Structures are given as structure tokens and as C-alpha cells.
Amino acid sequence: MTTEPQFSEKIQEILDKYFNDDAQTIFNSSDLLKYITNKTKSANSGSKSRSSFGNLYAIYVLLEDYKLKGFIENPNYSKYEGATFGDLFSRQRELPFGSKLQNHALNHRLNEEFRKFFPTTEYIPIVRDLKKNRYWFNENLIIVKVKKKNFNLCEAILEIIEEYIKSKKDSFDKFIEACETLKTIIDHDKESAQTFILSLLSPNSDARLFEIVSYSILKYFYLDQKLYWGFDTTSLNEDYLKLYKTGRTNANDGGIDFVMKPLGRFFQVTETVEVTKYFLDIDKIERYPITFVIKSMESSELLRNKLELDAHKKYGIDVVVHSYMMCIEEIINIPNLIEIFDSSTRAGHLNSILDEIIIQSKVEFNYDTEN
Structure with a gap:
């Protein structure tokens, strides 16, 4: 070899x-x-x-x-x-x-x-x-x-x-080509497509691709979840949850990577466990509850505990630490994403997830413009 x-x-x-x-x-x-x-x-x-x-x-x-x-x-x-x-x-x-x-x-x-x-x-x-x-x-x-x-x-x-x-351009061309090839064989070789997508969730993957794949997986996971809401009990709206990507990765958007309707949930994708960065994101949105999608294999509980421990070391005031930690609505790590992906695949969304990865990747890396 x-x-x-x-x-x-x-x-x-x-x-x-x-x-x-x-x-x-x-x-x-x-x-x-x-x-x-x-x-x-x-x-x-x-x-x-x-x-x-x-x-x-x-x-x-x-x-x-x-x-x-x-x-x-x-x-x-x-x-x-x-x-x-x-x-x-x-x-x-x-x-x-x-x-x-x-x-x-x-x-x-x-x-x-x-x-x-x-x-x-x-x-x-x-x-x-x-x-x-x-x-x-x-x-x-x-x-x-x-x-x-x-x-x-x-x-x-x-x-x-x-x-x-x-x-890097040659590598990305090959990546898009691999995605397009998998689309043509996905009906009779789902395993190859699943393995390929899971490889993009590794801890050493490109930050932008990790965000794109996370979004694609979460979008189709929430798509199957229905919500009933309204201003009075006699007139309820029926909506499926929909996740929106708010812009390019690494954009100066105030710490909002994805937004969910109609719940109004905020998501931020990150690869660091630096408490200052998390609390800065929380401050940017005036301590509105936020879900962090973290490029880590460590358990969500361990990641939360690390953040809280570092926060106590940094700030030393319990009430301040508590007010920040209460803003962390959920922590989604790589194992969580893998479980969600498996669930979405069983629900028949594999093709759609791969399509979404291709679309978002071409936008993110300006692929259409350059080719």
C-alpha cells in the first residue's frame, strides 16, 4: 500500500x-x-x-x-x-x-x-x-x-x-464526488453511505463539515416530531419541528448556528470545552437557553460537569455559575449524534441527510461558484 x-x-x-x-x-x-x-x-x-x-x-x-x-x-x-x-x-x-x-x-x-x-x-x-x-x-x-x-x-x-x-480543492472535489456517487448506490448499499456519513463525525473532522453534518442529521431527526400549539385550547396549530441553519460556519452571528421553529430553540456548534467561550455565547444572546452541539466523544454529563467545575474556578460565585449553567438547555455530543443518525436512518431519511450534506457543503465551500 x-x-x-x-x-x-x-x-x-x-x-x-x-x-x-x-x-x-x-x-x-x-x-x-x-x-x-x-x-x-x-x-x-x-x-x-x-x-x-x-x-x-x-x-x-x-x-x-x-x-x-x-x-x-x-x-x-x-x-x-x-x-x-x-x-x-x-x-x-x-x-x-x-x-x-x-x-x-x-x-x-x-x-x-x-x-x-x-x-x-x-x-x-x-x-x-x-x-x-x-x-x-x-x-x-x-x-x-x-x-x-x-x-x-x-x-x-x-x-x-x-x-x-x-x-485542499482536490480533496473537496473528491469529497463531493464521493457524496454524489453514494447517492447513486444508496438504494442497494445503505451501509456504505452510513459509514461515510459517520466518518464525518470524527473528533478530528473539519469544523465546518462537522457543523454541516450535525445540522443535516438533526434537521431530519426533528422533522418527524410533531407539536401542537396555540393561544387557546379551542384553536391549536399542528406543526412539525423544523431546524434552520442561520448562516455560514464561523460567522459572526452572535452564537446562533441553528434555530428551531416553532419552539424557538437555539443551537451552537463548538469543538472546545473552554468555559469562557460558552458563557460568551450565552451572554451574546442575553442568557437565552441554548443547546450546545459539541465535537467530543465524552459523555454529555461529563462535559456539563467539566464546564461547571471550570466555571466555579473562574468565577467563584455560586449564583453566577448557576445562572449560566441554567442557560445550557442540552448538550449533544458525537455519540448522541450517532444515535440520532441511526434513528433517522431507520426512519428512512438517509438519502435526505446525504442530499442536505451535499447542498450545505457546496454553499459553505463556494463549490458552485468555483466550478
Whole structure:
């Protein structure tokens, strides 16, 4: 059985092409290359692994601007007036998977994460003039000195990121193709479709795919549940529960991923058990009851207990902790989702769940636009 080459080997291949015998020394000397290597690990994990586009695209658009303005050959980058935020942001959104990216990477997230990776470094990647809204890439991170000779990493890094994009796009194309193929055989091979969907619920799956699959499963689980409601007992409405996805994953939507009608239940999908994040979501919706769908194999009871214990450590006031914990209406973990999926499959919803995964995935990853 052949093993797929690691993306780090592709990085090494590109560095060898540009820098020959100095490639390894340059890599060892560059925090930026080490950072990019870490951020592109998911290239070898297929469509189900978390992709890192935001920070990589912030690097890409700034270095692309650097190259297009001729600063690889021109030593006067320090005199450059800087790229405008609007141009960088628009370019970021033109790239594959980038049409819904927000401004966080350009404004602070890249610099913050880079500092976490390299706490002792004196350089951050993005330099900004907030008054003029101009941006530069820190040239200290793309010019490496080896044997008294300066090497500019700009073109090599651009090619590395382009190869990463290609790798992730190829993986997603294969994912959509697999979904479409399963649709054609689902009537006589339900087991393959079930196994495929369950694989998307693994703890190391891409956060966006996990949210999409969770939504698709829960939507058809609640669809069979009927509710009678009304303003008086003589005139009742009969409705099935309906789950709505409120927008793109990772959107700045106040902590609401799904909303259920007519009950008005709120759902938030997460992969962390950091109590501050949960309580922030609760505060955003003014402590309205919320159900958390957590990408974890731990039991719902254990997850709730962990949150409460961490909350006591953080806040120390029982009444405050209690008021937050009472807002957690339900915790749905991966084993719960698997049980719900099995139930929905028995109810005949397997085909519909797979259709929903395809539809939501194409929307989320801008698949139709790019193809």
C-alpha cells in the first residue's frame, strides 16, 4: 500500500527548487516557513480535516502585493505607501474557499497566532498604519541571510500556499464526488453511505463539515416530531419541528448556528470545552437557553460537569455559575449524534441527510461558484 506524501515534502520540494543546497538552512532559519508548514498540515488529511485559509490568505495577499509591486528586486519596500485594506480584503475573497472570509486575519488574528507559535520573536507578520488603513508584510520575515547572502522567500511562499489551495480543492472535489456517487448506490448499499456519513463525525473532522453534518442529521431527526400549539385550547396549530441553519460556519452571528421553529430553540456548534467561550455565547444572546452541539466523544454529563467545575474556578460565585449553567438547555455530543443518525436512518431519511450534506457543503465551500 502506497503512502501519500506529506505536504511538508511538497514544501521541501519547492524550497529546493528556489534555493538548491541552501534550502534546509533557509527553512531552519525561518519562523515564517515553520509557521506555514504547521498551518498546511491538513493538506494530507483530506476534506475532513480543518483547513487553515484565513491566516494563510492574509500572508498570500500581502506577499502577492509585494511581488506585483516589484519589491523582490526593489530594495525600497520601506518607502512603499502600503496596500489598502479594501484591495487586500477583496483579493482574499477572490481566492478559492475565500469568498466569505472576514477581516480578522488581516487585522489581528495572524499576528496573535504567530506570537503564540514564536513567543520570543521580535517580528510580527503584518505591519499596519491604522490611521491611513495601510498594510505591509514584515520584510524581516521574508528575507533570510545564509552565508552572508540574502534570500527572498516571497515567491517560494506564494507557491507553497498555491499548492496548499490546490491540494485542499482536490480533496473537496473528491469529497463531493464521493457524496454524489453514494447517492447513486444508496438504494442497494445503505451501509456504505452510513459509514461515510459517520466518518464525518470524527473528533478530528473539519469544523465546518462537522457543523454541516450535525445540522443535516438533526434537521431530519426533528422533522418527524410533531407539536401542537396555540393561544387557546379551542384553536391549536399542528406543526412539525423544523431546524434552520442561520448562516455560514464561523460567522459572526452572535452564537446562533441553528434555530428551531416553532419552539424557538437555539443551537451552537463548538469543538472546545473552554468555559469562557460558552458563557460568551450565552451572554451574546442575553442568557437565552441554548443547546450546545459539541465535537467530543465524552459523555454529555461529563462535559456539563467539566464546564461547571471550570466555571466555579473562574468565577467563584455560586449564583453566577448557576445562572449560566441554567442557560445550557442540552448538550449533544458525537455519540448522541450517532444515535440520532441511526434513528433517522431507520426512519428512512438517509438519502435526505446525504442530499442536505451535499447542498450545505457546496454553499459553505463556494463549490458552485468555483466550478
